[in-house]
Amino acid sequence: MIKIRKPGFFTTVQDTGRTGYRDNGVPVSGAMDMFSAVLANRLLDNRDKAAVLEIAMTGPVLEFSEPTHIVMTGAAMHADVNGTAIPHNRVVKIKPGDILSFGKVEKGIRTYIGVKGGIKTKKVLHSRSYFVPVTESGRVAVEQTMEYSAFEGDIENLIEIKIDNDFLFEQEVRVYPGPEFGLLSAEDQDRLEQGSFTVSAQNNRMAYQLEERLSPNEFGIITSATLPGTVQLTPSGKLIVLMRDCQTTGGYPRILQFSERSISVLAQKRAGEEIKLNILR
Template identity: 50%
Template sequence: MLTVKKTGLYTSVQDLGRFGYRKLGVPASGAMDSYAASVANSLLENEEEDAVLEITMTGPTLVFEKSTYIAVSGAELSMKCNGEAIEKNTVHKIEAGDEISFGQLEHGFRSYLAVKGGFLTKKILDSRSFYFPVTEMGKIREHMQLPYDETLEFEPKISSVTTKGFYKENILKVSPGPEYAMLNDRQLETIFTKDFTIAKENNRMAYQLEEAIEGHNKSMLTSATLPGTIQFTPAGKLIILMRDGQTTGGYPRVLQLSSTAVSLLAQKKYGDHIRLRMH
């Protein structure tokens, strides 16, 4: 078991997501930055769908009750094992009783901690991803325990990797959405030539952008949406749906982020700047 000593700001168990239930209104969920989660799992030679801990901005303090191996990828959060600094994107052996803690955020926004064999929390609708009210809770709580299998020996084929520079990129690649044709030349020029600022309203459901463009008076029926769908409000605001975003929406879906762009956006926080570029 892993025992949660401190929770951090928002830490949850996530895997690749919950698929096949959108018709019931259930979001996909899963790791916001699927790239970083896959890096951590790959270092441990886990299955790609194995569950990891998603750590947002401020990290938890965790006590491992059994020996295992871990890897952390994603945001730069200073990390320590029993008070000694350790590196991200590297396989670390953990002994029973070891304590992992996180310090100051340097850049990025979300980190992913993988354990050998993955976290073995209960599967609900074919996924371990936390999403309240489908799951009992949306994030971990103090003193709760997360199960994993003990691993005494492991010889990784690759013990460390480098992802330097990826999270400092601010260009998000997009493709046309179903209602892309409603955008006029002035709106398109604004969208693709100006920087946008991440608004305070950003979470696992959606990211809003501070700057507005020329609005519209179009109405449409509620239609299907996906993680990465960019909705366009009548007031000219752009809202980007994320992993826990609703499965339908009534705003025009003018653009769609690529999977890589969703991962990159997940590493942006309030006040960061991005630019949209056609894929």
Template identity: 45%
Template sequence: MIRVLDPGFYTTVQDRGRFGFRDLGVPVAGVMDEGSAGVANSITGNEPDDALFEVTTTGPQLEFTRETLVAVTGATVPVQLNGSDFPMNIPFQVFRGDILSLGKISEGARSYIAVSGGIKTEPVLGSRSFSKGITPWHVLEEGDELPFGETQLLHFNTAHHWKPAGLDSCLLEAYKGPEFHLPGEEEAGLLSGQPFTVSAKISRMGYRLNETLPANSHSIITSPVMPGTVQYTPGGDLIILMKDCQTTGGYPRILQLSRQSIDVLAQKKRGDQVRFKILPE
């Protein structure tokens, strides 16, 4: 078991997401930065689909009730085991009674803690990703106890030089969305011409940007959306939907981020700048 002594600011359990239920309005959820989460799983000998912790702003304090291997990747964060500093991107052993603490994230927005064997909370609709109204928990709380799988101590690796895509890059590569041509050439030109700033309105559901495009009266009949969809609201706001987003929406979908660019955005926080690069069709 892993006992949550302190949940941190906003810690959840995520895997690669919940697929096949979007026609019931069920969000995909899943890790925001797939690259960093994938590395964490890989270096602890886990499968890509194994569930792990996603940490935001300030990390949790976790007590282990049996031996395993853990690794921390993603946004830069101080890692301590029983009060001693440990490096990121390298798996290390923890024993019964050990306490793992993550401090405040200094660079980036989301860190990942993989536990060898994977976190084994009960899957709901085929996934362990926390989701409001779907899983019994939607965020880690003090006193929670989470089971984890059998440790694969034989298979592990290191990733000394791993750095999340979003720490170095601010480039969001995007395909033209279904309504790219609806706003008009001028607005489309504005998209790739200027930098945009991440606003304070950001969550696992979506990122709103500070700079706006001209207000407009474009709307569409409610239609499906996906993580990575850039919506253009009547007020001119740009909202980039992320993993916990709703399944349908009524705003024009002007761009669709590439998978890698969702990883980049997942590491951005309030005040960070991003630029769009529109990919050829």
């Protein structure tokens, strides 16, 4: 098992999400940077849906009681096992009693730790992703333990490979026009395509707000379906990008839709960083 000796700033268990329950108002949840979470599992020869740890900003201290293999992906965060630094995007063997700890994050904001076979926390609605009130906890806690299956063999892909995840830290995000994009004035459409937008301090797993605004409006719509990546426009002109724990419906115009790739890019941005929108038509 894994014992949480220190929980870090905001560490959760996530998989690819809780699908098939949106008609009952249940968010999808799942890894904010899905690219990095799935990459961790593929490097370990796990199923894509296997649960991983999602670490935001400051990492936890973890103690392993059984042999296994782990891999770290996503944000560039210093990590070491028993004081010896470990690399990103490389499988690392773990022995009973090993301690995994983290330093500061250098680039990005979310790091993922995959474990061979996946983390075996309780499934709720066919997913292990943390989301209160669907799950009892919203983040890991000190002294908490989490099961995994011991693994003493070797993984065939313990080879040096080049992982190209540089796109996660670029400014450009790819988006598509949303159902209400046509309500915007030509001026606001140009602003979206030509300007840059700053991530607000008001950001979390539910939504990211952007600092810059479009024109005030009176575009009321009937409450309609939303998805992770939907960009809502409020009457004051504020832009809200819905993320993995977002609500399933909303009454604000849906002017853009982020691609899956671009949700991962935004998930690695911190307050004050800028993005540029590449609107694909």
